[in-house]
Amino acid sequence: MLKKIFAILVVTMLLIPAYVVGEENSIQIKGSDTMVNLVQAWAEKFMEKNPNLFIAVTGGGSGTGLASLISGTCDIAMSSRNIKEKEISLAKQKGINPYEIKVALDGLAVVVHPKNPVSKLTLNQLAQVFSGEISNWKELDGEDKKIVVLSREVNSGTHVYFKEHVLRKQDPNSKKEFSPDALLLPSSQAIADEVAANEAAIGYYGMGYISPKQKAILVAKDEESEYEAPTVENVNEGKYPISRPLFLYTNGQPQGLVKKFIDYVLSKEGQEVVLEIDFVPIRK
Amino acid sequence: MRKFKEFIIEKIIFLCGFASIIFVILIFLFLLKEGLAVFKIIGPLQFILGKNWYPISDPPQLGILPLILGSLLVTLGAAVISIPIGVACAIYIAEIAPIKIKEILKAGIELLAAIPSVVLGFIGMVTLVPWVKNIFKVPTGLTALSGSIMLAFMAIPTIVSIAEDALYSVPKSYKEGALALGATHWQTIWRVMLPASSSGILAAVMLGIGRVIGETMAVMMITGNAAVIPQSILQPVRTLTATIAAEMGEAVVGSEHYFALFAIGIVLFMISFVINIIAELFLHRKKW
Numbered sequence: 001m002l003k004k005i006f007a008i009l010v011v012t013m014l015l016i017p018a019y020v021v022g023e024e025n026s027i028q029i030k031g032s033d034t035m036v037n038l039v040q041a042w043a044e045k046f047m048e049k050n051p052n053l054f055i056a057v058t059g060g061g062s063g064t065g066l067a068s069l070i071s072g073t074c075d076i077a078m079s080s081r082n083i084k085e086k087e088i089s090l091a092k093q094k095g096i097n098p099y100e101i102k103v104a105l106d107g108l109a110v111v112v113h114p115k116n117p118v119s120k121l122t123l124n125q126l127a128q129v130f131s132g133e134i135s136n137w138k139e140l141d142g143e144d145k146k147i148v149v150l151s152r153e154v155n156s157g158t159h160v161y162f163k164e165h166v167l168r169k170q171d172p173n174s175k176k177e178f179s180p181d182a183l184l185l186p187s188s189q190a191i192a193d194e195v196a197a198n199e200a201a202i203g204y205y206g207m208g209y210i211s212p213k214q215k216a217i218l219v220a221k222d223e224e225s226e227y228e229a230p231t232v233e234n235v236n237e238g239k240y241p242i243s244r245p246l247f248l249y250t251n252g253q254p255q256g257l258v259k260k261f262i263d264y265v266l267s268k269e270g271q272e273v274v275l276e277i278d279f280v281p282i283r284k
Numbered sequence: 285m286r287k288f289k290e291f292i293i294e295k296i297i298f299l300c301g302f303a304s305i306i307f308v309i310l311i312f313l314f315l316l317k318e319g320l321a322v323f324k325i326i327g328p329l330q331f332i333l334g335k336n337w338y339p340i341s342d343p344p345q346l347g348i349l350p351l352i353l354g355s356l357l358v359t360l361g362a363a364v365i366s367i368p369i370g371v372a373c374a375i376y377i378a379e380i381a382p383i384k385i386k387e388i389l390k391a392g393i394e395l396l397a398a399i400p401s402v403v404l405g406f407i408g409m410v411t412l413v414p415w416v417k418n419i420f421k422v423p424t425g426l427t428a429l430s431g432s433i434m435l436a437f438m439a440i441p442t443i444v445s446i447a448e449d450a451l452y453s454v455p456k457s458y459k460e461g462a463l464a465l466g467a468t469h470w471q472t473i474w475r476v477m478l479p480a481s482s483s484g485i486l487a488a489v490m491l492g493i494g495r496v497i498g499e500t501m502a503v504m505m506i507t508g509n510a511a512v513i514p515q516s517i518l519q520p521v522r523t524l525t526a527t528i529a530a531e532m533g534e535a536v537v538g539s540e541h542y543f544a545l546f547a548i549g550i551v552l553f554m555i556s557f558v559i560n561i562i563a564e565l566f567l568h569r570k571k572w
Contacts, residue, residue, distance in 0.1 A: 067536060087536055146423045153509070153530045154340050177338050180350070180512040183426055183520050186504060186530060197414060200423050 026054040027257055031065020031078030032157050033187060034106060034206040035246055038277045039078055045273060046264050053257065062157030069249055070096055075258055077249040080106065080157030080206075097252045103265050105280035107207040107230040108162060108242040111192075111214040113199040118142040120218035120227040123241055127167050129202060132179025137200065149182040150191050150203030158188070161244050162204055204242075207235075208278035235280045246279070315553060319546035322346065331547060337511040337522070339531060339541040346544045348551070350511045354428070354521030355497060355555075357514050358507060361432025362439055362496045367489055369436070370443030374488075377444070378451035379473055397441035405502035408434040413506055420518050426508030428521045434502050439492035446491060450484020451477060483566040490563035494556050500525040524552050 029039055036059040043055035065077035070091045083098050091098050110126060112118060118140050121129075128134040130149055138144045152159040159178075168174035185191050188205040195201045196213035207230045210216050218227035221241045234240040254262045264270050271281040322331065326346050334347015377389050408430060416433075417425030458480055462472040478485070500523075508520025509530065528545050535542040 063536070071537065084536075086539065090536060090538065148424045155531055160340065175341075177341060180336070181510050181520075183424065184509040184511075184522070184530070186509075190505075193409075194424070194426070198417070198424055 025052060025257070026056065027076060027261060028074040029055060029057045029065075029076045029078060029248075030060060030068045030074040032062040032080040032246070033059040034080045034156075034158055034208075035078040035104075037208065038104065038246070038274065038279055039248075041273050041277055042261075042265055042270060045269075046261055049264075050260075055261065061153070061155035062160075063155045066098070066249065069098065069251065070094055072096065072251075075250065076261070079247045079249055080244065081160050082247070083249060098249045099252055099254070101248045101250070101254070101262055101266075102245045102282055103248050104246045104271075104274045104282055105235055106244055106246050107232075107235040107240050107280065108158065108204050108244065109207045109210050109230040110202065110204045110217040110219060110242070111195050111210065112202050112217060113195060114213070114215045115199050116142060116215065118217070119215065120220065122220045122223055122225075123166060123169070124222065126219065127169065127176065130162070130178055130182065131167055131176050132181055135179075135181075145200040148194075148198055148201040149179055150194055150201055151178050151182045151184055152188065152191065152205075153184045153186055158204070158206065159184075162242075165244070166242060206279070207231075210278075232275065232278070232280050243280070245282075312553065315546055315549050318543060319548075319550040322540060322543035322547045325540050325543075331544075332551070335513060337527070339535075339544060344540050344544070346540065348524070348527075348544075348548060350513045351522055351524045351527050351548070352551070353513055354507070354511075355523040355525070357428045357517060357521055358431045358435060358503060358523055359493060359497045361428060361517055362435035363489070363493055365432060365436035366439040366443060366492055366496075370440045370488070370492065371447055371485060373440070373444045374447035374451060374485075375473060375478075378448045379469075379477065393441045393444050396437065397445075401438060401499055402501045402505075404434050404437060405505035408502060408506045416518075422518045424508065424520065426506060426520050427518050428507055428514060429517045431503045431507035431521070431523075432517065434506060435496045435499055438499060438502070439496050442495050443488045443492040446488035447481075447485045450481040450488065453484065454480045483569045487563040487567040490559050490566065494559040494563070497559070498525060498552065498556055500529045504529055524548050528552075 029043070036057060040057045043057050047053060047055060062077075062079040062081050065074065065079055066083055066087050068074040069077035070087060072094070077098075083100065088098060110121070116137070118137060121140065125134065125140060129140075129147060130151070132149070134140065135147055136144065137147055151162070154160075163176075163178060164170060167176045167178065183194075185194065185203075188209050191203040191205050192209050192211065192214060195203050207216075210230070216230050218229050219241055220227040226239070228234045228240045230240050230242075235243040248262065248265070250258055250262070274281040326334075331346055331348060332352070333349050334345065335349050336345040336347050337350060338345040373389070373393070377386050381389060412430050412433060413425035415425070416422070416427060416430050420429075454477055458476050459472055462476040467475065503523050504526035507523065507526065509522045509526055510520040511522040511527075512519070514521045528548055531541070531545060535545055
């Protein structure tokens with residue numbers, strides 16, 4: 001019995017270095033749920049071309065990704081928001097140098113149930129709806145129904161982006177918050193499902209999630225501007241007002257395997273994948 | 285050599301016996317170490333009685349009153365649903381059911397306990413949530429009530445199995461005495477069996493509640509997670525557990541938010557600790 005235990009211990013010890021060596025052929029990528037599908041698609045194509053390399057992609061939210069880059073448990077962090085000052089200083093303390101690479105653009109679609117008569121809103125109206133100042137569809141020329149506001153959880157880059165760019169209109173002194181009545185749902189898919197099922201709901205997500213079960217609202221910057229739909233062309237031309245860059249963060253300038261992957265992502269081929277997944281390429 | 289072996293095994297078993305206590309103490313110390321740091325930024329009263337939870341704003345607003353009330357409301361709702369059903373089920377199994385049905389019921393209840401909470405949450409999301417929305421004509425079905433109903437399913441197995449044990453351990457002479465005095469079956473159960481096993485049943489209820497208040501996944505999926513002080517059970521609520529689970533990922537290690545989540549952990553730990561102590565007190569009270 002004791003011999004057996006000893007044998008198992010020896011075998012495990014022998015296996016550990018083998019596992020560590022294996023790590024050199026693999027990249028860990030973690031972060032934004034919005035970007036998971038996109039980066040997964042890149043990783044699959046990349047692995048097809050380089051069968052001896054392995055890339056693992058996991059979600060969890062932009063904050064999760066950056067936190068694990070800082071703690072050294074992933075090689076690349078996906079983020080749908082810029083890294084915060086606080087995170088940079090924390091990373092510096094741990095000897096990590098976050099390096100930002102812009103890899104694609106994303107339009108945030110604001111969606112309602114297809115039966116909802118409201119089909120266009122200004123940024124200002126959106127801010128009032130999501131902060132709770134407007135609480136009935138009647139005030140937006142819709143039916144007499146309480147608005148059910150859906151938002152992502154606070155670990156989501158989408159949540160942070162929407163708050164800073166729609167609610168606070170990029171004003172750093174603004175104190176506007178999501179209405180406390182807003183339902184915080186754990187994923188973009190959960191928002192899609194609830195909007196599809198609830199005629200009084202309004203929510204937002206990356207435009208890759210738009211489907212016929214939800215209606216995307218046309219958005220105008222202000223009352224004088226044109227109302228624009230969240231489409232690839234409109235985001236590309238800068239007409240659609242709620243669009244944002246998507247980033248990958250590495251520790252210092254990319255090197256070795258990570259550089260190879262980043263080069264692929266930014267290549268013409270890599271950017272074509274962006275279009276397939278319904279995001280907007282940064283170059284044509 | 286044999287003595288040596290004996291000695292080693294004894295010590296290992298001794299260690300295993302104390303392991304759980306050691307772990308609890310270590311976990312609690314870790315919680316305290318990480319969680320108490322938040323009180324450098326915000327007073328304990330402001331933390332517990334604050335009405336706004338905006339952890340990622342600058343400066344963050346860290347009031348957990350809506351979260352505490354959310355947890356309590358969901359738990360209360362689950363208790364109201366699960367206690368009568370659970371206790372009645374235990375009475376049926378222990379006193380009334382024929383042996384065959386009893387076996388089937390017991391197996392079914394064990395099976396119910398074995399369903400992972402994420403599965404219950406998922407089922408609740410697609411069936412219960414639209415149902416609550418249509419029946420009560422509320423704007424959304426993601427409400428405290430949906431959470432309570434789903435959590436009641438999770439508490440029932442605990443309540444039934446412990447309450448049933450308590451009913452079994454009532455001495456046979458009590459029952460025989462009551463029946464011999466001419467009491468009906470129901471009178472015996474209501475007037476003799478239940479009072480005699482009350483401490484065990486109360487313990488069952490407390491442990492069931494303990495199970496509910498710590499549950500995370502299902503409530504996160506179906507209660508809507510809006511951090512607002514609830515006015516009715518048909519409103520979305522955000523619970524303590526769901527807050528930790530949902531925000532863990534974002535919290536930058538060492539930030540106010542991170543410490544606040546650990547402080548929520550302390551609050552939860554205290555609540556389950558108190559509930560468990562009460563259950564223990566009832567369970568070990570001298571039987572009469």
